Amino acid sequence: KQWYQRRVRGDMVAGDYGVGLYFTQNPVRAMQYSEPGLLLQCEVGIGMAESVLKMDQNRNRPPVGYDSVLTGDRNVDHVGIYSHQRHNELQYLIFDSTQAIPIYLVYFNI
Secondary structure: OHHHHHHHHOOOEEEOOEEEEEEEOOHHHHHOOOOOOEEEEEEEOOOOEEEOOOOOOOOOOOOOOOOEEEEOOOOEEOOOOOOOOEEOOOEEEEOOHHHEEEEEEEEOOO
16 A cells, blocks of 8 residues: 555646546546556545536646546537547546555456
């Protein structure tokens, strides 16, 4: 657990919806951001999740009264450089690494 917490603190990423840790139930989507041949399955405590549509790359904490952010799964158009792509992807964004517990490290070949 100590290794995970040390490593994860350095893994916060600046994504479309803020700086934090992004999780998805879609393994194909997760593979796009993982080391080749590895996936980390986690239990994620999302608590009260605020559903957001507006991208905000500077977001670094959930809205007041919430523990996480829920994005996607709305089949809406992206605005900006991806304006012609459709987005239908459910993602959770957490800002505190202690909300995620690693369960399995999955090795695979394609």
